[in-house]
Amino acid sequence: MKRMEPLQSLGAEGGTQETLETRELRYFLAVAEELHFGRAAERLGMAQPPLSRAIQQLERRLGVRLLERDRRGVALTDAGEVLLHEGRAALDAVTAAARRTRRSAGADDPAGRRNRLVLAVKAAASHELLHKLLDAYAAEPDAVEVEVLPSGTCEQGDMLRDGRADVALMHAPFNSLAGFDSEELLTEGQIAILPARHPLAARRTLTLADVTDIPDLPLARWSRDGTFLPGPGPEIHDQTQLAQLIALGRTVAIFPDSARAWLWAEHTAVPLTDAPPVVTHIAWPAHSRSLPLAALIRTATRL
Amino acid sequence: MKRMEPLQSLGAEGGTQETLETRELRYFLAVAEELHFGRAAERLGMAQPPLSRAIQQLERRLGVRLLERDRRGVALTDAGEVLLHEGRAALDAVTAAARRTRRSAGADDPAGRRNRLVLAVKAAASHELLHKLLDAYAAEPDAVEVEVLPSGTCEQGDMLRDGRADVALMHAPFNSLAGFDSEELLTEGQIAILPARHPLAARRTLTLADVTDIPDLPLARWSRDGTFLPGPGPEIHDQTQLAQLIALGRTVAIFPDSARAWLWAEHTAVPLTDAPPVVTHIAWPAHSRSLPLAALIRTATRL
């Protein structure tokens, strides 16, 4: 019955060898994003004092000053900025690990379907391609369930990073493929979608310059994570709304060729000669080792 | 003085919403790698019973069976396999966050040099290129300190992943660039390095087939994370040792062109006509936002 002595050697000069806990990362990210201990604590569902203490302890453990407290709010130091970025990535990786583990056992699915794949797609984009892909994959001998997860404007990358999705259809140059493996699937030109009655709708082709500066037809602005870039055009939340506004002659929009699939009678599509081509890729986390995923990718590439 | 009630709502059906703690990941990885609770506990510097409990609790929290205990050791379930892979990546990301944060404040450097870059290179590869790169970068107006970190055979990727390095020189197809951003720097052919006295050393060119099956000259085997692939050739730990063995007429080796820089008098280099070209890339974590890093990359691309 010899009890083990404390054994926390704790190097004399402030040993900071331990790896961070995700709790500490969560706390720091909350503070770094809010730049306000009170609000951060509220967001975390805890009181402010323990938060302050936890951050201090984190700074001590890292031996690095992360925040400049200025008696009137908080500012990030350079090191804090680094931890904000790196910590986000790390936390995403941790939640991805949990999500994918649960998914592989069907623990996050009401029907308990094991080992399914989640495919993130920009809502209503690449309908044609998606349809063909799903059909072709379903015909494969060892196909697993594929759940199609519609994602907001540009967040397929986030979904791959934090494990909500296993694989995504992404559209260069709108989505960044940085950090993922990917295969090219389809290249298409872009079209301007105009009200059929508008004079420009009669043209055979247009240029970007033609479309971006039409006095009576300001270009629509899409929401990007809830906020809108400033500009004259209407703020668009979903595609139906956009389609209606175009039909009413209030705006123009630029889309890849495949958007012709959902045009209305009051719409006219005119090819843009100088718009950059849109390349649809299938993308997945670079470290993935899933066999069903590999099969899906193989199917996609020989589409 | 109203005390807050417990408030841990804990969803009726076993709420498992929380994000994993890195401690749990560390524990699981240890067990999953050792496939033995006792050894894993020892490696973690703790006793076995708390480890068992922690893993059980992890399984409960995820709602997933990770290990098949079979009264004679332990086996991974499918879900366990997933968590092993994803968890490694996640843990790497967490330690990378800590390392890079500390580095950006100079907290991990005896001299306390802030904001330096760590460049991982395969020891003694691309001498020429590396030299030019460092010189060119040092001449830049806002250059920071660059620490050159020699890395073992193929672990530059690991070093980028876990934050020991910020940027690396990698050699396709030996290193996998998956998951990183990269720019191509240099393409070179490969040469066979032979003992000067060997008959084949007289040839102008050789093919892979010529070199791989020479009865009296078995191809050297490099150590890969401490172990060696089976084969007849000598086991090589470092380049000097290899050079000596070649000089003694005991083995052949295949290297990129730039290896000519360190040849001895007793060596002869013969171009291989059918060896795949080696492409040296500069690679960095895709999510990196560091300005000094961007400057280094810019310098590298215009060599």
Next chain:
DNA sequence: ACGCCGTGATACCTGCGGGGTATCACAGAG
């Protein structure tokens, strides 16, 4: 000038849970 907010920091307390030791249950080997 002076109290009044609102900021983050401190002081102090409590309870959960992470970690320890002792022991069990059991499967295979001798």
Next chain:
DNA sequence: CTCTGTGATACCCCGCAGGTATCACGGCGT
């Protein structure tokens, strides 16, 4: 049938995460 080595249980303890109460203090309104 014991002996050995596996992971699981039982039980205990104390460290620390988290709570409340309060402080120190910089702006700011009147």
